[in-house]
């Protein structure tokens with residue numbers, strides 16, 4: 001550890017820390033554009049100038065390592081003027097059209113200009129523009145407006161150092177240089193939208209989100225990506241129950257600062273709801289019903305049926321899976337299966353520059369295994385259903401693609417079918433009883449990643465209309481089926497019971513999951529997966 | 530002074546190895562290869578030789594920065610990018626005596642224990658590339674290069690690498706990026722090239738003229754070399770003089786002669802009997818000095834004292850007809866065109882300054898413009914930029930505004946108000962400054 005003084009605050013930081021990070025520790029923001037903690041330090045934007053006692057010149061905070069006893073000033077007259085000048089240079093050619101720029105609200109040029117810049121400019125010349133690159137699809141997801149680019153090269157370094165796809169580059173030079181793909185082909189890689197995340201300004205924006213919402217009007221909820229077993233940490237941006245976007249949320253161990261395009265663009269799926277109240281088949285048609293009628297119907301179906309079979313889902317939370325196991329397998333002695341599939345390979349780079357890979361498209365297959373549920377692939381699912389003769393309870397209509405296949409539906413259509421879903425699938429249309437389940441945003445729950453990290457996805461909105469969280473529905477089902485689980489009011493209770501009973505989760509507390517920055521890793525779990 | 534670097538200037542077939550040998554070429558090499566490399570470094574340090582590429586850094590000291598105990602290969606680079614407007618001495622040297630340079634490269638490589646050397650040469654120097662290739666081939670034949678040089682056990686290979694037309698690739702780290710096949714733009718320092726240079730290995734980079742001095746120091750001793758010029762400013766120097774003189778060209782003179790001697794005695798005075806208005810002492814990035822500075826010494830320290838930069842020793846002479854607003858526009862056009870663009874003050878500030886000066890020249894100057902120009906030059910130099918190219922375009926601004934501010938004020942006083950409509954676009958000019966008026 002070395003001891004440095006920044007604007008009069010003395011702090012201790014590990015050797016090798018740069019001045020910018022050290023200041024961050026002391027609670028002092030040094031504006032920066034080209035610097036990004038995940039990317040190589042290039043010292044190009046020159047906005048992070050600080051004054052160091054004894055040094056004749058100002059220094060760039062991002063590329064200067066602290067030395068013991070260093071006395072750094074971020075707000076001396078010289079440092080302040082230098083920063084103002086660099087911001088003025090950056091703004092000189094920047095189109096000052098913030099009101100119509102989609103980056104406004106999360107634009108670092110705007111923010112730093114307000115906090116550290118001059119309130120006027122000396123520039124009266126015609127601004128530089130790039131007429132052919134003002135609004136163009138750089139690739140399937142990323143839109144470029146080169147006029148707004150501040151040439152920080154973060155996007156380029158992202159493609160070189162993180163995605164390792166080397167697609168972006170700087171073309172031409174000097175005042176006319178611009179960002180383009182290396183070979184002129186569309187900018188397309190599995191993480192392409194992250195280039196827009198690292199872009200500090202509105203030069204790169206994401207097509208799917210652009211102009212859909214002003215960011216300052218969005219609520220943000222800390223969640224986990226439902227797209228695969230890696231469990232990238234995300235922030236869901238939403239408003240009035242409508243989901244607008246997923247953004248990666250920093251987690252050094254799992255996803256660094258990144259997420260893949262596949263996961264990111266699942267956001268829109270959360271808005272696809274057409275089941276918002278219980279449905280019971282009567283006279284050949286599915287008709288809306290009350291919760292009490294629906295639960296009575298469930299009791300009738302399960303109570304009457306022999307050999308009911310339950311299909312759980314590797315997309316459900318640890319709490320829902322635990323409750324389901326307790327109720328259906330342990331109390332009622334029914335057969336249960338968690339179907340899983342092999343998905344396309346996904347990968348993400350963590351903050352230690354290690355790739356994490358997965359071909360498991362479910363967010364919680366690991367949790368299902370640890371809880372002790374039967375996990376099986378498509379052929380086991382097929383056998384499981386074809387050999388059944390009684391009612392079939394499907395806890396997640398989207399648990400497996402086979403559940404949407406007509407062959408399977410034909411095979412079981414004469415048996416009673418119960419399903420939980422928030423949007424219709426061929427299976428729900430064939431069902432006799434449908435429970436409306438909350439969306440990923442509307443329910444909180446924990447999920448166990450393929451690397452053994454138990455992570456909490458928080459709830460950002462109340463379930464719409466009559467929908468309920470899966471754990472809530474399962475509690476109601478248990479009561480209706482005469483297996484009272486006691487007074488369960490929060491998923492935390494279920495998790496605590498789970499942690500007490502399932503050895504792999506021993507010692508975990510919900511508080512640790514929800515309060516700790518990053519994700520706690522318990523040894524017992526860490527080596528799983 | 531007897532010619533040293535240009536001793537072969539008037540020989541017929543001066544480029545040939547036979548001519549070189551006749552004039553004493555490669556005898557220093559034989560001497561050097563039986564010396565201890567450390568002693569060569571010491572001798573060069575003692576000679577006081579300072580880099581001829583612009584910064585004037587003591588060569589022996591630079592060589593001493595190379596860590597000798599790292600297990601990595603070491604490289605020597607000869608910087609023959611020579612692209613600063615007004616500078617054409619390296620070209621002259623290569624034309625006159627390519628073997629002198631090669632001998633210098635071999636001795637210098639030996640001194641730092643390098644076994645590979647690169648000559649990075651400006652792409653437009655096509656003829657010079659051929660001259661060098663020819664001379665290198667001759668040297669290989671004679672076992673001055675290659676394996677087991679002159680049976681001493683020392684190996685060295687020399688490669689000529691052509692640039693692709695960027696002034697910035699003369700900057701040492703941009704040059705290394707360019708050799709590595711990357712976009713030619715300067716690296717962030719530290720680490721410095723002596724420790725992490727070409728291909729991540731310790732590297733010494735020296736100018737053509739610097740390296741050509743080395744055989745003479747070894748042959749005739751550090752004391753002899755130091756006796757030329759004055760303390761801290763030692764040795765012979767190639768002055769390349771352009772602009773408004775009767776006899777422009779390259780002159781070899783001792784460091785610390787006066788500018789008066791160069792202009793009046795060697796170059797035959799200002800062209801057409803006109804009066805001297807000023808001169809740029811060190812290549813176009815050096816701030817212009819007024820005619821009254823003509824009696825200062827042409828060396829690193831005197832020119833720095835006078836508020837300019839000795840640089841590569843390229844002298845550009847300006848007579849009384851020179852329009853200083855035009856001069857600044859011309860220089861800024863060059864530097865703006867050559868900015869690599871990676872850092873903000875140079876990329877944005879250079880072009881901004883150019884636009885202001887162009888506007889003044891077109892008769893639309895505003896009183897605030899000079900302050901803005903000064904503001905730009907204050908914040909695009911002295912460490913505000915990643916490499917010294919920021920300083921290179923700020924030098925001309927401060928030079929003309931210090932010594933010829935009146936001309937700008939006059940232009941602005943006569944100016945029309947800025948029109949409401951856009952000014953019609955100016956034709957895009959070629960980036961290279963031209964002085965052949």
Ligand SMILES: Cc1cc2nc3c(=O)[nH]c(=O)nc-3n(C[C@H](O)[C@H](O)[C@H](O)COP(=O)(O)O)c2cc1C
Pocket residue numbers: 579580581582583584585586588608609610611612613696697698699700701702734735736737739740916917918921
């Ligand atoms: C923009 C820029 C251009 C340069 N161009 C050249 C050049 O063309 N030739 C050269 O020898 N040095 C040039 N230099 C200086 C080199 O960076 C380096 O200092 C020099 O080659 C070192 O050699 P020396 O110590 O022998 O002078 C340039 C520097 C800058 C900043």
Ligand code: SF4
Pocket residue numbers: 148149150151152153154155156179195198199200201203204
């Ligand atoms: S597009 Fe954005 S990230 Fe890329 S260089 Fe420009 S400002 Fe930086």
Ligand code: SF4
Pocket residue numbers: 697714715867868869870871872873875876914915916917918919
């Ligand atoms: S000062 Fe100019 S040339 Fe040098 S690194 Fe910065 S932009 Fe490039």
Ligand code: FES
Pocket residue numbers: 031032033034035042043044045046047048060061062063
């Ligand atoms: S953040 Fe330090 S130079 Fe860009």
